[in-house]
Amino acid sequence: MSNICIEAGVSRASYYRSPQAAEIKRRLDEPQTARPELEDLRHQVSQLKKTERALRSEHAAQIRELKQTIKTYANQIQALTLRVAQLEHDNEQTDRVNDNATPLSTRRRTANVEAGSLRHPASTNAPPRSQLARNDSQTTVEHETPLE
Incomplete structure (x- = not known):
């Protein structure tokens, strides 16, 4: 009986006080109860x-x-x-070699000032980039100003 109580996680005292104790004992005592063989x-x-x-x-x-x-x-x-x-090192070397290079944004401003225009390059009549990116057979975009 103690093995059954251990498997069930119940103390033997609780088992013996339970109303099912008599039924369990009767079933275990029956000869036709199937018990696993060793x-x-x-x-x-x-x-x-x-x-x-x-x-x-x-x-x-x-x-x-x-x-x-x-x-x-x-x-x-x-x-x-x-x-x-390696790429960072190469970029540093390129920057040192090209110290006299002018960044593209500075070139635009300089070119506009030299041409007599004081407008910012973004204020031109050019279409937005989202329209420029679409170039399929159904979309045709005409530009009044050259692309930079």
Whole structure:
């Protein structure tokens, strides 16, 4: 009886006080009550152990695969970081070589002032960029001013 109480998570004292105690005892004492045989239980235990081993093996394989993926990502991140550093270095060298270069926005302002126009380049009659980007067979955009 104590094993049944342990499986049910009930103390033996509570079991004996319950109204179902007599019915449970009667059913267990009946000879036709099917009870698992020792060999069946051993077989079930061995099956559960095999299943556990298979699950542990599968889990270990997943962990190995994930660790390999982490290593691959780390290598890719390192390569990309080195490439970014190289590009930054190249940009710095280009900036040093082209110190006399004028940025495009300054060129526009300078060109407008030299041409006698004091208007800002954005205030021209040019259509918005959203219209310029569409260039399919159904859309034709005519421009009055040249694109810069």
